[in-house]
Structures are given as structure tokens and as C-alpha cells.
Amino acid sequence: MSKLRRIAVAALMTTALMPMVEASxxxxxxxxxxxxxxxxPPHLDPTAGAPAAIDEVVYSNLFEGLTRxxxxxxVLPGLAERWDVSEDGKTYTFHxxxxxxxxxxxxxxxxxxxxxFDRARAEESTxxxxxxxxxxxxxxxxxxxxxxITLKSAAGSFLFNLxxxxxxxxxxxxxxxxxxxxxxxxxxxxxxxVKGASVDLVRxxxxxxxxxxxxxxxxxxxxxxxxxxxxxxxxxxxxxxxxPAPESIPQLKADPRFKVVVGSTEGxxxxxxxxxxxxxNDVRVRRAIAHAIDRQAIIDGAMFGLGTPIGTHFAPxxxxxxxxxxxxxxxxxxAKKLLAEAGHPDGFKATLKLPPPSYARRGGEIIxxxxxxIGIELEIIPxxxxxxxxxxxxxxxxxxxxxxxxxxQDIGIYGKEGYYFNYTSxxxxxxxAKMNSETDxxxxxxxxxxxxxxxxxxxxxxxxxxxxKAGVWNAKINGLWENSPIQANDLTGVSWSD
Amino acid sequence: MxxxxxxxxxxxxxxxxxxxxxxxxxxxxxxxxxxxxVSYVWTPFDVTELNIAGKLKAPSTLHxxxxxxxxxxxxxxxxxxxxxxxxxxxxxxxxxxxIGVPVGxxxxxxxxxxxxxxxxxxxxxxxFPALLSAVMITAxxxxxxxxxxxxxxxxxxxxxxxxxxxxxxxxWTREFILAARVAGKxxxxxxxxxIVPNMANLIIVQGxxxxxxxxxxxxxxxxxxxxxxxxxxxxxxxxxEAQTMMSFAPHMAIVPGLAIVITVLGLxxxxxxxxxxxxxxxxxxxx
Numbered sequence: 001m002s003k004l005r006r007i008a009v010a011a012l013m014t015t016a017l018m019p020m021v022e023a024s025x026x027x028x029x030x031x032x033x034x035x036x037x038x039x040x041p042p043h044l045d046p047t048a049g050a051p052a053a054i055d056e057v058v059y060s061n062l063f064e065g066l067t068r069x070x071x072x073x074x075v076l077p078g079l080a081e082r083w084d085v086s087e088d089g090k091t092y093t094f095h096x097x098x099x100x101x102x103x104x105x106x107x108x109x110x111x112x113x114x115x116x117f118d119r120a121r122a123e124e125s126t127x128x129x130x131x132x133x134x135x136x137x138x139x140x141x142x143x144x145x146x147x148x149i150t151l152k153s154a155a156g157s158f159l160f161n162l163x164x165x166x167x168x169x170x171x172x173x174x175x176x177x178x179x180x181x182x183x184x185x186x187x188x189x190x191x192x193x194v195k196g197a198s199v200d201l202v203r204x205x206x207x208x209x210x211x212x213x214x215x216x217x218x219x220x221x222x223x224x225x226x227x228x229x230x231x232x233x234x235x236x237x238x239x240x241x242x243x244p245a246p247e248s249i250p251q252l253k254a255d256p257r258f259k260v261v262v263g264s265t266e267g268x269x270x271x272x273x274x275x276x277x278x279x280x281n282d283v284r285v286r287r288a289i290a291h292a293i294d295r296q297a298i299i300d301g302a303m304f305g306l307g308t309p310i311g312t313h314f315a316p317x318x319x320x321x322x323x324x325x326x327x328x329x330x331x332x333x334x335a336k337k338l339l340a341e342a343g344h345p346d347g348f349k350a351t352l353k354l355p356p357p358s359y360a361r362r363g364g365e366i367i368x369x370x371x372x373x374i375g376i377e378l379e380i381i382p383x384x385x386x387x388x389x390x391x392x393x394x395x396x397x398x399x400x401x402x403x404x405x406x407x408x409q410d411i412g413i414y415g416k417e418g419y420y421f422n423y424t425s426x427x428x429x430x431x432x433a434k435m436n437s438e439t440d441x442x443x444x445x446x447x448x449x450x451x452x453x454x455x456x457x458x459x460x461x462x463x464x465x466x467x468x469k470a471g472v473w474n475a476k477i478n479g480l481w482e483n484s485p486i487q488a489n490d491l492t493g494v495s496w497s498d
Numbered sequence: 499m500x501x502x503x504x505x506x507x508x509x510x511x512x513x514x515x516x517x518x519x520x521x522x523x524x525x526x527x528x529x530x531x532x533x534x535x536v537s538y539v540w541t542p543f544d545v546t547e548l549n550i551a552g553k554l555k556a557p558s559t560l561h562x563x564x565x566x567x568x569x570x571x572x573x574x575x576x577x578x579x580x581x582x583x584x585x586x587x588x589x590x591x592x593x594x595x596x597i598g599v600p601v602g603x604x605x606x607x608x609x610x611x612x613x614x615x616x617x618x619x620x621x622x623x624x625x626f627p628a629l630l631s632a633v634m635i636t637a638x639x640x641x642x643x644x645x646x647x648x649x650x651x652x653x654x655x656x657x658x659x660x661x662x663x664x665x666x667x668x669x670w671t672r673e674f675i676l677a678a679r680v681a682g683k684x685x686x687x688x689x690x691x692x693i694v695p696n697m698a699n700l701i702i703v704q705g706x707x708x709x710x711x712x713x714x715x716x717x718x719x720x721x722x723x724x725x726x727x728x729x730x731x732x733x734x735x736x737x738x739e740a741q742t743m744m745s746f747a748p749h750m751a752i753v754p755g756l757a758i759v760i761t762v763l764g765l766x767x768x769x770x771x772x773x774x775x776x777x778x779x780x781x782x783x784x785x
Contacts, residue, residue, distance in 0.1 A: 226741040245742040247567065301550040301568050365728045366568065369548045372729075380728050382641065 029496040032216040033477070035489055036228055036237040038244045038357065039385065040196065040221035043179035046165035047120055050128035051389075052406050052487040055165035056241070057199055057219050059488035063168035063184035066094055066113065066147075067159050073408070073485030075159045079108065079169055079185060080147075089154030089439045090137075094147045100208040102171045103189040110141035116169045117149075129166040131412060135436070154439040157409070165487060187212045187492050197221065201491075213495040225358060232258070232472060239473030239480060241489045244358060246304040252472050262306060263469040263483035267404035268313050269359055271367060271462025274398055276422040280350075284342040286459035290328035291335035292374045293367065299465050302362035307465035312452040313411050316466050320445035324456040324463075335374045347375020350399040354380060355388040359467065360402040367402070367462070396420050404467045408486055411448065414455050421461060428454045513775050520771020526764025534581035543571035545578050546729045554747045564749040567739060572750070575731040576757050582643065582732045583761065586725070587712030589647045591705050594654020599701060601655070602662025603693060606670060607685040617663065620656040628653035629718050636724035643726045650715045654708050661704050665697040699776035706769035710762045717758050733758050 041053035046063055060068060068078035080094035100108040119125060121133035135158065138150040151158065161167060174183035182190050187207045191200035201217045220237055222228045225245035231237045232252065242265070243249065253260045271293070279285045295309040308316050311324030339347060354364040361382060368378040378400065383391065392398045398420075405413070413419050415432045428451055435447035456463070469484050479493035514520045542562075549569030557564040563572035605616040632649035639645045666689070669675055678688050719725040720734025728735070733754040740750035 229742055247743050248745075251745050297548070297550040301548065301553065362567075366548055366550070368729060369546060369568075372546065382723055382727070 029498050030476075031214055031496070032218070033214050033491065033494060033496075034218045034220055034236070034238045035491070036222050036231065036240040036243075037219050037489075038221070038223050038228070038242070040223075041199075044182040044190070044193070044199070045170075045178035046168055047116070047170060047175075048126045048128075048179065055487040056489045057201075058182055058184065058186075059165045059168075059486070060186060060490040060492055061188045061201055061217065062182055062186045062190060063165070063170070064186050065162055065164070065168045066096075067163040069160070069163040069408075069486040069488070071481045071483065071485070071490070073483075075163055078163070079113075083159070089156075090151045092149045092151070092158065093142070094149070096145045096147065097208055098145055100185050101206055102174065102185055103183045103204060104171070104174055106171055106173050108169065108171070108185055109144040110147045111144070112169050112171050113147045114139045114141050115172045115175075117167075119170075119175065120167065127166055129164060129407075131416070132161040132164055132167055153437040155436060156439045156441060156444050160408075163486065188214075188217060191216070212492050214491060217491050219489070223356060235474075239471070239477060241469070241471050241480065242484070243470045243472045246302075246306045246358070246468075246470055249304065249306070249470050249472070257475060258472055259475045259477070261469075261471040261480075261482045263471060263481075264308075264315065264317050265404075265406055265467045265469045265484040266315050266408040266410075266486070267406040267467030267484075268310060268315065268410075269307070269363070269402065269404040269464045269467050270313065271464060272392075272398075272401045272403055272421050273461050274396065274400070274420075274422055275460060277399060279342065279344060279348055280399065282342045283458055284338045285344065286462075287328060288335040288338035288342070288374060289371065289376070289462055290459045291331045291338065292371055292376075293328075293462050293464070294330050294370055295325070295464055297370070298363050298366050301366045302359050303465070303468065306468035306470055307359075308468070310463050310466050312456040312463055313405070313414065313461070314448070314452050315408075318409070320448040322449040322452045324452065327456050328459065332373055339374060339376075344375070347377065349377045349379065352378040352380050353388065353392055353398050353401045354382050355385055355392075355401070355403060356382075357404070359404060363402050363464065393420050396422060400462075402464070406467070406484070406487055409448075411451050411455070414451070414460060423455075423458070423460045425454060425458060510775065514771065517771045517775050519767045520775055523764050523767030523769070523771050526760060527768050530580050530761050530764065531584065533577045534584050537574075537577035537581050541571075541574035541577050543574045545570055545574045545731050554743070554750075556747075557749055563753045564747070566736070566750055567743060567747070570731075572736070572753050575736060576733070576753060579731045579733045579736065579754070580757070580761070582726050582730065583713045583716055583758075586643060586647050586650065586716040587709050590650035590654055590712045590715075591708045593647070593651030594658045594708055595701060595705060598655040598658025598660075599662040599694070602659040602664075603666050603689045605659070606663045606666030606693075607689050613663075616659070620659050623653065624656040624660075626653075629715055632715060632719055633722065633724060636719060641719075641724040641727060643730075646716055646719045646725045649719070650712050654712070657708060658701065658704065661700060662697060665700050666693050669693050669696055699772075703769055703773040703776065706765050706772060710765035710769070713758065713762055713765070 037053060037056060039053040041051055041057055043049060044054060044058055046054050046058055064078045066078055066080040068076045070076045079097055079100060081097050082095050084093045096110060102108060117133060117136065117139050120127040121130060121136060135151045135153065135155045136149060137152045140148040142148050169185065170178060171183060187204050188201035189204045191202040193199045198218050198220045203212055203215045222231055228240060228244050229248045232240060249260060252258045273280050273286055275281060299305060299307040299309065309325050310316060311327050312322060314321045339345065352364050352368060354360045364380055368380055371378055392401050412432055414423055415429045431447050431451045431454065435444055438444045438447060471480060471482065473480055476497050478495050478497060481490055552565055552569040553567050555561055555565040561571050561573065563576060566572055601616055605613040631653060635649040636645045675688060675692055678692055716725055717734035720732040721738045725734055726732040736754035737751060744751050
């Protein structure tokens, strides 16, 4: 009540004082920010779930790791101030920051690091990226401010891996409760979560580093593109790191109140194919599909031109990317021939399960129309995320689906046993094993390229396009990320100009 | 009351065409039905064929109603969508009449506890907001035209059951029914021979209203993604797709919106007109 009244009084006063304020321009800069997100996270523990939405709320804001990924994808010091790497590249000694406290007041030290990593790589761990820790041989706490991690073999990506949201440091006292009430070391602490609506973070005044300029950050969950547009236009939401309606971008661009930045993400948008389910277990069928897909039409039709065509599962802005877009040129006759060779001269029927994002729903309609031309009739089944995850991703009950894989450098999923597209290739696994033990960057990149070629040759999935990040925010906001090198909405450097 | 000597059909049409509501409603409905029928054999463009390069074109001589975000011809989509709207609404009305009328007649014929039980059950279905319950049904059984038909049809049942019961109860007290009873006819036979034919007009009028509502409900379900699935076009889905593009492609929203409004208006006018034409008492009181 009193809060309401205060708002009412404030509103009245602002209206009354408006001319004066404008004259003196003494209005203080805003200290709160409302960020729109399409998906609501199922919980807020980044070490216990794959959904990107978790990291997009808590990464760098609430939880921190030993290293931190910056806006350009670079590895920055996080809770580790600096580190030494042994000659053989197997031993990392991390020197931790001192005086760091968790939000519940407990101290951060080396034992928390050991606890976090042991918890993440334990047998019963629910960490979604256990592979990040698979190479760890031993974790030793030298003293409260020093941790020594020994790897089974040298791994060039180790420092980057420790910057993932799945590798943040949690405290043994609070780890179990992090799903509902996350306790981290970051510059924001958890405020409130109105399920189905928003999560509030408030400034952590006891933060070890530079205090953030925002006092409060709210993440509002708006899944409907039309609602996203109107909330942006009405000023209810200050920013959308990734705006869900690409068709509205020109309109927002033309509006001087907003800044529109089209950047890149790590999101490979693919037509995921169930590689063990007939007829998709036949590589000729998968290649026929690849020949029938017109990527540019999908990018133009579903994303209004935002997106870069890809021919494999790798981000085009990465130095190790191999351009394989022309491996399967658009060729309907060739596609039909392949289908006939595979024993489907008249095509066949299959299902296409589509999660809610517009790249999937719209892209799916376009792909269905494209595949119809070679005789493949797709029944479109729209599904909510709550159904997609258990049914498609975990249950592997699907023929085809469309999804964007937004984890960085995640080509390793093609070697993951039991991953939902059911692909197994010894040749690919060999290349990945070699890559994981290689520390020379150029050689690593070469091996990554070989891996890309193998999966494209096998046409594991339909490779469509790299998801663009259409960031839209109030023109007075500074410091939001232009690209998404990692799943995050890092608000630590965000401020309002007057 | 003077006996009418003209043959019934001729009598109906001469009076109907003099009724302005009926006339306008009939024309509109006929055009929509024709459009749907023609779409089976011919549409200006193939609605499953996408032409991304020609997307979001404003109405022109080539594309009368413009093209949508996939470059499909909106006029063709409206034609095929009409087929879908009519089919869903019509079957839903048939479900409502097919189940609702017998239930209402049965309740009226037996009375007592059975009447109470049937009508209270009816009230329970009636108490749910129809669209909300339809959303529930399609959410449970999956989206699609068939489930949309069932969902809308179920909520037509109590409408017709109530109407039939009310009409039947009034008829049961009439002398000719009494005469039939005295003659030894059973309740079922009386219902079939005398009650139902005498309430047919009422049912037909209510049917057109339910039909119009069905079209709106189908559009509503399709709008929230629970109706007909792509690639088959539907008016509600077209509206949904248009909403983020209204600022630069308003025709995408205006065309299907008008299609729904005009069709529903036509059906309501037809229903109004039919009521006047079929109910001589009412029209005589008016004139």
C-alpha cells in the first residue's frame, strides 16, 4: 500500500515538476533495468541444468567462475586473480581473490573451488556439461587462496571451459538450495522470483570488485513476439538481448528511442535428424534432405534476413570454421535421385516437431514446403519447451525437429553417447579425442575442421544458419553485449546515461 | 388464423427474399460458401507453395489481397481458410444438434429426476467459458482441426439441449400432443412425430447463430495455435502471424480480420432473417 502510494505521489510530483526538471536537466540517471527474455529458466542453478535461460539470468551477474568469458569471447580473470600453467600444460595453479564472500556471508576460498568441481564431476552430478570437467585428474587446495588442478592430458580449452556457466563456484552451505534461492559471489544477489513473470536481482553492496551501477535488474519473461514488441514500444522493458520478432527490427531501428545491434551468437540452427530412425538412418536420405533445403529462403522467410548460412555445426565467426555451405547445393533432381536410390522414389511421410521460437515455427513451415518438393510430406507438430525437452531432447521421440544449439564450440556433442540425434561415428570420435589432447591451437583448429567435414559428409543434421542476436535496447543504456560468445546477459558493465 | 394455401417452399422463399436481413445474410453466406467450394478445384495460387522473394507484397492486381510473410497469396489463403472455418463450425453445430436435441427432448419427455440430472449436467458444461475449455481440450489431446471440432462441438451440446427442452416442454402441454397421447402413442413416438418437427425452425435459427460462433471460436483456437495446423491455412492463424507485422504489412491482419467479421455478420443476419421468416407469429406481430 505505502509503496503504491509513494509511487502515486512520485508520479504526481514528476508530472507537476516536469517543466522544471527539463529546464535543469538534473534528473538522475536510472539505476534499474528491465531485461526481456523469451524463455523463463526452469530453475536458477547453472550447475544443474542445460537451459540457456538459466545462464542468461545468473551468469556473471549472480554466479562467478574462476575465469570469466568477456563480451568478445575472451577469457578474463574471475574469482581466480591469475594462474600459472606448467610446462607440459597439465597443471594449472589458480591464485584466488581474497576477501570474497558469498551472498549469505560465508567466505569464499579454495575449498569452495574443490567442492564445486568435485560436485560437478561426481558420478551422481546433474551438471549438464560434465564433459567440461572430464579431463580433470586431481584438484588440490594448496592453501586457502591457491588451487592446483592437474589434468589427465593437456587441454587447450581448459581456461575457456572454466568460464562456462556450468563451472561457476558454489558454496557447500548453499549449493543445494541454488535452484530456488541462488547464492553466489557475483555483483548482484537474488531478490525475488515471480514464477511465470520475472526474476529480480539486487545489487550486492559487499561485492569484492567494482560495484555495478545498477541497483536492481529485472528479467521479465515474454514469450510472445507481439507482446515483446509492444512492451518494448511502451517502455515496460528496457532491453531485449535477443529480440524474438526479427520482422520488427526495421521498425525499432527507425525509432530514435532504441538502439538496435545485430550481433552473432554461438547458435547453430539445425534441422535435427533422428539418425537411427528409418528412413533417416540412411545417409542418402539425409543427403537428399540437405540438397532440398534452401537456406537463404529460410533465413529471409523466418528471420527476415538475420542469420548466416552454415554448412556444418560450427560458428562462422570462429577461426576454426570450415565453409561447407556448398557441399550440398540446392538440387531437387539430385535429391530425388538419392531418395530413389534409398528406396523412396515417391518420398515418404515423417513428423517435424517444432519448439516455440519463431526460427523453429516459421523455419519449419518453410522446410516442410521445401521438402514437399522432393516428396517428403512432413506433419508439423508444434510443441512447447516443456514438452520438447522431455519428449525430443531426452526421450528422443522424434523424426525431425529444429533447434538452435547456443553453447559455444559444441561440436563435441556429435561424439556424445546417447545424444538426442543418435549419431555415432568412430572417425569423428577419433578426431575429437585427438583434438582434446592437443594443446597447439593451430592443430586443434585443424582437427576441429576435420570434425566439421565428417559430420557434414554424413549429413547428420540439416545445417541451416547461425542465429543472429538482434539486440534491442533503450538508446540510453550503455554496456550491453553486442554478441553472445557464451549464454549470458552480463549486466555488470551496464549503466544509464542521463 | 387463416389457413395458408400456397405450397410451403414457394411460400418460404417469397417471404424470405422480402426480408432484408435474410437477403443480405444469405448473399454473404452464399459467397463465402462458394469461395470455399471453388477452392477445392481452383485457387489463384497454390497455398502450400512459398515464395519468400515475393513476401509482404501489398494488394495488387496480381495478388488481390497481397502476400504474407512467406510470399503466399492471401486471397488463395482466405479461400482455403473459408473451407476450414466452415467445415469446423458446421461439424461442431451438427455435433451440438445431434446430441443436444435428443438429450433435451429426452429430458422434457421423461421429466423428474432424469430431467434434473441431464439439465444440471448440462449446466456444468455450460458454466465453463467455451473457448477456455476448448483450449483445455486441444491442449490435452493435441492441436488440430479434429480436436478443434470436438472442443467447439461439445460446447454446442448444452445450447441445443436447453433450447430443445424448453421448446419441448411448451409443446407437451398443447392439445394436439394431448390428443396423440390419448390416442395411445408413446413418448418416443410423439417426440419424433410431433415435438421435433415443431421445434425445427427454432433449431435451424439457433444453428446459424452457433455456426457463426463456431467460426469465431475456430479462429480463436487457431489464433492461439491450437486449431488447424500448417501448411493448411486458417483465418485465425493468419491473424496470429500478422500481429507483429501490422506496422508494415497491415493487409496481413486486415484481410483475415474482415473475412471473419463479414462471415460472422452474414451468418447472424441470416439467422435473424430466418427467425423472422420461419416464425410467422413474430413477423405478423411486427407487421
